[in-house]
Amino acid sequence: MNRRFKSLAATLSSVLLTLFGLTVLTFLIGRVMPVDPVIAAVGDNAPEDVILRARTEMGLDQPIPVQFLHYVYQLAHGDFGMSVLTKNPVAQDIVRFFPATFELATAALLLAALVGIPLGVWAAVRQGSFTDQAIRVVCLAGHSVPVFMLSLISLLVFYSALDIAPGPGRQDIIYDGMIDTVTGILTIDTLIAGDFDAFRDALAHMAQPVIILAYFSMAYIARMTRAFMIDALKGEFVITARAKGLTLATVIWGHAFPTVAVQLVTVIALTYAGLLEGAVVTETVFSWPGIGQYLTVSLMNADMNPVIGTTLLIGLIYVGLNLIADILYRVLDPRVK
Template sequence: MSEVAEVGSRRFASPGRKGLPSWVWATGRTIISVAVTLFGLAALTFFIGRLLPLDPVAAVLGDNATQEAYDAMYRQLGLDQPLWVQFARYVWGILHLDFGTALTTGKPVMEDIARVFPATIELASVAIIIGTGLGIPMGVLAAMYRDTWIDQLSRVVGLIGYSAPNFWLGLMGLVLFYATLGWVAGPGRIDFTYEFDLEPVTGFLLIDSAMAGNWEMFGNAFSHIILPASILAFGAFAYISRMTRSFMIEQLSQEYVVTARVKGLSWSRTVWGHAFRNIAVQVVTVVALSYAFLLEGAVLTETVFAWPGFGRYLTNALLAGDMNAVVGCTLLVGVIFVTLNLLCDLLYRVFDPRTR
């Protein structure tokens, strides 16, 4: 036994190549993979932007600019340089967190993103709370009572959540809950009368108004955010409930569930106390990826509700041909997805020994 233990301990602590621990090599491979992914994303977006029939000079000066002004701006933007030189300069700027100047606002792209991104984070965070709070219980109940009316209801609601486009749901929601019933506030993030009543601290209106004790403003901000957040949450709810149901059905077919029932545990305690614990990491992964999709997929919802966030900023940049802003936003979305995927992978390695 002692020899076996000694061999096992040496194997567990075995160094990687050239005497380095294996975790060092794993970390290095992860960093290289992330760097290559982001570089490829930047290159793809940059060259597609240059091939599109959009004129950034016209976006800045307008269609009535003189030829002299056009040529001067063309050189100022560096468009007279070879394409590979433009890309090399752009990558050098990215390494210094400089995405250039947004042609639509005249400000640095990073400054614009820092201004609009908190609104999108707040919207997506409320949406994921709603989607997770409803989706996980619905998925578990659908698995517990498989092929009953609860399961059928879950499938129908999930099908609608997958099929109905967000912009249509948003318009119907505004017509019903705002224009007809008057239950919620209209488009925008807050009423104009409250815009200058609060000094922003975090950039999140709900948090800032609660910290300041301005509950009237908090109620107004909540009334504005609840409808677009619910529209976004509908799609997340459909995905989370469907995946939770699938994970739970697989667990409920395992032998330990039968053993727990034979020992006298109640059905609900068996499901929530044992089966759900075994799928918790998988569910967290689904929730994390859903959150990333909400951050990236809020474009149409923000447009419908005139929400001054990241999605609306990206839409305006696309319509104006502002490729500096488009590429900067695209890279940010890529960083979000890569980061959340890394966190999910780390959770798997921490809580599931089989993946180590």
Template sequence: MLNVIAKRFGVALATVLGASVFSFLLLRKLPGDPARLIGGELADAATIDKLRASMGLNESLPVQFWHYLSGFAQGNLGFSFSTGQPVAELVRTRLPATVELGIAGVLAAILLATVSAALAVYSRKRSADVALRSASSLAMGSPPFWLALVAILLLSVTFGVFPGPEGRLSPGINPPPGVTGLYTVDALLDGQFRTSLNALWHLVLPALIIAVGPFAFLSRLVRSQLRNTLREPFITVARSRGVTRRRVFLRHAVPNSLLPLVAATSMLLAELLTGSVLVEKVFAWPGVGALTVDAILRKDFSVVQGVILLSALLYVGVSLLADFVYMSVDPRIRAGVK
């Protein structure tokens, strides 16, 4: 067991270090000068040189990378070149919006995938199975940012079912007191039910858009697991004892088929928390994704580096947690690592 944990942590450390090196070198190879962007086109050479020195861009790459890692080890992600604010503070204020959107997207994907796959397998009709596979294939091939634009055009502009790209709340509605940072939850905790419903109304459409990709994967996974589980001997034994097909399906087949969702959902959650960049930008969602896009456009190395490093840590952290949860809920894995 300890060997498995040590290997997991070793892989996690290598992943974070690789992501930090890759992002550091890639950002510095991009065209453009951050000092020139901050100073403006009218700034003279002396001003630009002074800006570069204050930003640490005159030092060698190894020295810059050392400052980057040592600062992160001390909890310091540096300062934004464009705003002068600490990167950690910028990320902290934007992270709750991304977390709320990511959790809602994962929950929507799990619910839609599980229900549709269960209905397709239980019905045993070829048409239902073909419809599920077609829907997952279509979802897999649809870019989220394109879906976001189409959804806004149809459901917001044309029919007015959902609000347009106006953020997490309608104009004129104040955010609830910050407790968790999740507007839907904080508004309920403060008794602001109208604000909570408004936040939920703004959350539904972007959450459904980012759930499309995970739905394509999870629906195929649940369908495959259900079909395999129904062939297991314990299903045959349960049916031979006179248990109805519906009860066997709901009480035995479905729960045993959802175990792989633990690992898959954790990976998808980490991916959505770090990868919903374009969807956030399209919906004007004030999360980490939109912050990253703005930082890239401004050549703000500190912000982009900080976001990438934190994303890598979040990704490997969620993966490690999923591994441990999977070991705890599946006795077969525990037996294999003892």
């Protein structure tokens, strides 16, 4: 009990330390960037006294440590400042944009894991065979062809030429504003509204970006699964399992696979974090109104508050997913206790 408490305390303190580092880093980004937030807010042509007044109002005439404390105080109250571009509080913007990314990332991760893990296991079992080579080529292509290229080709072929896929965006324009936002996740909101046409439309719009993102992540998951499984299949306990007279499927999925589950959790958590931080390129190509697009547009317009806000969010996601992975280790591998 005592040992468990200690390891919990160690995990929590490392999380807190990471969060502190994250606030310092984002604070510094705001100061180091060669962008004057005052000019960005009031414009280039504002008279001198307006600029001075704005500077005082924004607290930028204070010493740096005071500014930092003020920053932490604001963060603690969920205040990320205002976005110059959208004229909304950043927190509100994030609440609006994040669900779109969440929906895309989660669907892509599920697809990637459901295809990638079995493919990786299959390749490992048939190591060196034609199947293994074929899977390797498919994965290599998925990991090396740039996502924007796949996205553009996909749009060109399926939307423009064949016209079997919907164009960019999350939904057709006729459903715009028709669905009440409850969760922000369109597939769920349309179901809550009971509008199945809108639901189908949302799914159709997701198909291309989800498949392209999933292909990229699947390639990584399959490659790692293959490597882990090849190692596991060399274990003596696999011989034991076979000597017991178990079927090949039980030996693979019942004995070898559970031993690599822990390693896979890390891979999947990191893949998920990567997807959640906003597939910037994919979101841009598909005009997907997610966090990645929000970040890019803000960055290009020197709108620093959203940049810092989303950076913090992405950091939080990483820390959170690592924490979850840590907890899952303890559940999945009895040796970790």
